[in-house]
Amino acid sequence: MAHLESFLKSFKGDISTPSDADYAEAISRWALNARRNAKIVTFPKDAQDVAFAIDYAKTSGLPLAIRGGGHSTSGASSSENGLVIDLSRYLKEVTIDVDNKLAYVGGGALWEQVDKAAIEHGLATVAGTVNHTGVGGLTLGGGLGWLSGMHGLVIDNLVEATVVTADGSVLTASKVENPDLFFGIRGGGCNFGVVTRFVLQLHPQRRTVWTGEIIFPATILDQLISLTDRWWSCGLCEKEGMLQMFTRPPQDPNPCIILILFYNGTEAEGRKNFKDFFDLKPFMDLTREVPYEMLNSIQNEHLVHGQCRLIKGVFQIKLHAESIRQAMERVIVHCNDEHSSLLLLEFFSLAKVQSVPNGDCAFVRGPGANVMSISTWKNDTAENSAYARTAAREITSLIAAGQKEFLGVSNEGYGNYDQDAYEKDMKNKAPFLFGTNYPRLQELKKKYDSDNLFCKWFAITPA
Numbered sequence: 001m002a003h004l005e006s007f008l009k010s011f012k013g014d015i016s017t018p019s020d021a022d023y024a025e026a027i028s029r030w031a032l033n034a035r036r037n038a039k040i041v042t043f044p045k046d047a048q049d050v051a052f053a054i055d056y057a058k059t060s061g062l063p064l065a066i067r068g069g070g071h072s073t074s075g076a077s078s079s080e081n082g083l084v085i086d087l088s089r090y091l092k093e094v095t096i097d098v099d100n101k102l103a104y105v106g107g108g109a110l111w112e113q114v115d116k117a118a119i120e121h122g123l124a125t126v127a128g129t130v131n132h133t134g135v136g137g138l139t140l141g142g143g144l145g146w147l148s149g150m151h152g153l154v155i156d157n158l159v160e161a162t163v164v165t166a167d168g169s170v171l172t173a174s175k176v177e178n179p180d181l182f183f184g185i186r187g188g189g190c191n192f193g194v195v196t197r198f199v200l201q202l203h204p205q206r207r208t209v210w211t212g213e214i215i216f217p218a219t220i221l222d223q224l225i226s227l228t229d230r231w232w233s234c235g236l237c238e239k240e241g242m243l244q245m246f247t248r249p250p251q252d253p254n255p256c257i258i259l260i261l262f263y264n265g266t267e268a269e270g271r272k273n274f275k276d277f278f279d280l281k282p283f284m285d286l287t288r289e290v291p292y293e294m295l296n297s298i299q300n301e302h303l304v305h306g307q308c309r310l311i312k313g314v315f316q317i318k319l320h321a322e323s324i325r326q327a328m329e330r331v332i333v334h335c336n337d338e339h340s341s342l343l344l345l346e347f348f349s350l351a352k353v354q355s356v357p358n359g360d361c362a363f364v365r366g367p368g369a370n371v372m373s374i375s376t377w378k379n380d381t382a383e384n385s386a387y388a389r390t391a392a393r394e395i396t397s398l399i400a401a402g403q404k405e406f407l408g409v410s411n412e413g414y415g416n417y418d419q420d421a422y423e424k425d426m427k428n429k430a431p432f433l434f435g436t437n438y439p440r441l442q443e444l445k446k447k448y449d450s451d452n453l454f455c456k457w458f459a460i461t462p463a
Helices: 002-010 047-060 111-119 135-140 179-185 218-233 267-273 292-297 321-333 382-401 423-448
Strands: 014-016 040-043 064-067 083-086 094-097 102-106 158-164 170-174 194-201 208-217 240-247 256-263 288-291 308-316 339-348 369-377
Touching: 002 047, 047 083, 047 158, 047 170, 047 194, 094 111, 102 111, 111 135, 111 292, 135 194, 158 179, 170 179, 179 423, 208 218, 208 267, 208 292, 218 240, 218 256, 218 321, 218 339, 240 321, 256 267, 267 288, 288 292, 308 382, 321 339, 321 382, 339 382, 369 382
Parallel strands: 040 083, 064 083
Antiparallel strands: 014 040, 094 102, 102 194, 158 170, 158 194, 208 256, 208 288, 240 256, 240 339, 308 369, 339 369
């Protein structure tokens, strides 16, 4: 009790506990199944408040979680009977330095805020393809988006960060200040502290882009695989991107294939670029030229808050037709009255991403593109969660089997898309995620968080 009283005297922000009227909202998350019953939720007003909250969690023996956008389906931003540092209420400001082409972004901001603030000045940076995703989680895990073909990962555009470490120190991390910490946070997730501010490099960006969905019957699957293989094998240009989604819509017996197309140019340029895909004759064409700030909202209506969700990812080097067919068959089976399933293939030019050598930061760059299974279900029960987890692993295992020739048996996927693990399992996957960087990260963990206070996302075991 004395610890709490002392904490409240110093802490300038807000708190929410189970007896408060706003508690249900305070523990809500994008994925309903990621909600946990925290003992206390803190809403710090500045970095020093974050330090006070960390100290209180340590002295009280409370497991700690950090919430930015709250998009983790594994519960990484929640803490059962623990303490949550929620950055989304006060630490969410976005300021644009036009002259230096920099965005100063609070750790609790969403990508929608960054997109809208920057494009007012004809600027943009790599952002998530869903704009209600938090800046913090996506960035610290690497960060891919529609502009990755031109500008790489989000972390390739991270200039500086303000980090509150486990001992309460407020540090600047950059290439010149605390460069070891800067190495760790670029891909190492929340293993080393709480990031209260990001400084991101901005780039000139045209005000409109061409994007949207075209939808096909599943009967064109073989033609689409063949065409995509030829298109992908030729090498993507930096201005284009595509998501391919295979699913069966609710209350519809007919499976379909949805392509989300992107071209950083005019509608005429986009349609010309993707002419071969239009020649497959989609039964619906929703593509159009839109203001840039709408680009990352295209998927929002399908990814609303408050549903149960699970994401599981793997990599692919080359399309494997039979494994995709098998995965599509299982997707259809797992679309029923309680569950829906979706297989998503992601295609961005990775040349810019791969131009940065491994060893530059914690993130490990490979040649593979992302594939993920997204499971959604209605009722938040243990049985439904287990079913969804089994279905997602089955579907991604089929894709992984088709990639063994290129990637071997270990195909764990991109960390931000591997959220099916139980929280206690994530530590075991860290060596696979970080590869040859893992021993170095263990040393950093020993330096900045030897007691493993920050352990909710692929927790690194201190050296």
